[in-house]
Amino acid sequence: MIKQHRLLLTGFQSNVDQYLKESDYMLMPSKKEGLGMAAIEAQVSGVYVFASDRLPLDTDLGLISYLPYEMSASQWADEIHNFVMNEMKYSRSLNRKRLQKFDITRIAEQIALFYES
DSSP: OOOOOOOOOOOSOSOHHHHHHTOSEEEEOOSOOSSOHHHHHHHHTTOEEEEETTSOGGGOSSSEEEEOTTSOHHHHHHHHHHHHHTGGGSOOOOOHHHHGGGOHHHHHHHHHHHHHO
16 A cells, blocks of 8 residues: 655755655656666666566666556556556665676776777
């Protein structure tokens, strides 16, 4: 059962990590996304993400559900509500292997190889 109903619209924030630490879920009903770093950061912080299917599938680190962008807001709300009410049925763990592709050392090596060739 949901004990609290709170939604914060904070505008620009420089302390996003503090908000993520206090969050259970993140919604990203994006029409367009480049890489979706916000979804990646949220999952690394343990926050489950509900994102539109317009996000790259590379953003899937194990704590994300992709919902069709074309669904109405009420359909999104129903899907999210069903997930939250049945959350214990779902696996909620970060896929560390998928996370490795975002490791800064690995990315720096790839960039160096690109420029050296």
